[in-house]
Amino acid sequence: MAPTLQRRDRPLILIVEDEPQVRTIIRMNLEDDGYAVAECASGRDALEQVRTLKPDLTILDVMLPGLSGLEVCRQIRSERGQGDLVLMLTALSKEVDIVLGLEVGADDYLTKPFGSKELRARVRALLRRGQVIESEERRIPLSAQAYVDLDQRVVRYAGGEVAMTGKEFDLLVHLARRPGRVFSRQELLNSVWGMDFVGIDRTVDTHVTRVRKKLRLALGNQEVIDTVHGVGYRFRRASGE
Numbered sequence: 001m002a003p004t005l006q007r008r009d010r011p012l013i014l015i016v017e018d019e020p021q022v023r024t025i026i027r028m029n030l031e032d033d034g035y036a037v038a039e040c041a042s043g044r045d046a047l048e049q050v051r052t053l054k055p056d057l058t059i060l061d062v063m064l065p066g067l068s069g070l071e072v073c074r075q076i077r078s079e080r081g082q083g084d085l086v087l088m089l090t091a092l093s094k095e096v097d098i099v100l101g102l103e104v105g106a107d108d109y110l111t112k113p114f115g116s117k118e119l120r121a122r123v124r125a126l127l128r129r130g131q132v133i134e135s136e137e138r139r140i141p142l143s144a145q146a147y148v149d150l151d152q153r154v155v156r157y158a159g160g161e162v163a164m165t166g167k168e169f170d171l172l173v174h175l176a177r178r179p180g181r182v183f184s185r186q187e188l189l190n191s192v193w194g195m196d197f198v199g200i201d202r203t204v205d206t207h208v209t210r211v212r213k214k215l216r217l218a219l220g221n222q223e224v225i226d227t228v229h230g231v232g233y234r235f236r237r238a239s240g241e
Helices: 020-032 043-053 069-080 095-103 116-135 166-176 185-193 201-215
Strands: 012-016 036-040 057-061 085-090 108-111 139-141 147-149 154-157 160-162 225-228 232-235
Touching (some): 012 043, 020 036, 036 043, 069 085, 069 185, 166 201, 166 232, 185 201
Parallel strands (some): 012 057, 085 108
Antiparallel strands (some): 139 147, 154 160, 225 232
16 A cells, blocks of 8 residues: 655654554544654555655554564664664554564554554654654763763763764663663664674673773763663663752
8 A cells, every 4th residue: 555645844653554444543643633644554565664754653563464563663673773763553462472562673562452542642752752862962861961972973971972882882872762671682682783693692791891881981980771680781860960
């Protein structure tokens, strides 16, 4: 199905859903809230439209003909990094299915059937998250005086800057964009190194150790990456805000 694009002077949301009735309900709710909307019904069309339209948010059904929503999300993350927002729709309510969706890179999920108020609230929350990054001139705060400079790919603080390798920087950004969320080592491997990377969990541990060491000078020896034993890692801003 060819997508229907309306306007681009407002946030653009791409709906990827093969059930016409569900797609129509979502579109009507989004248009009522003033968003521009594009639509498609298959995973392959979704990838094409993400590449072409660069939507502000993609609402992506898990169960799609041909290419699944999970695989679409994986490819979006592989091709475009973590900047694109993805809201996953699933008819599967089991916790393992929800976790799988998050681990391939979805920012949030909705379980069918869902109400219009919940849909609208999730969309607003995700778009605000994206706007915060832009409004802060592409900076991610680490403390009151230290931040990640996304354009220059360095950490800046009152006394100077901290240079990192490409993977160290990408790992820090992936964690810092979602403070408080716990990421498993496998999820970090998939998101930062890519689905095709052949490595072990120790790769993540080694890079986290290096990032922590490099941040100590900028943060006055405070730690911002916590180890969650048996699971992985999470980011928290330094104290003294």
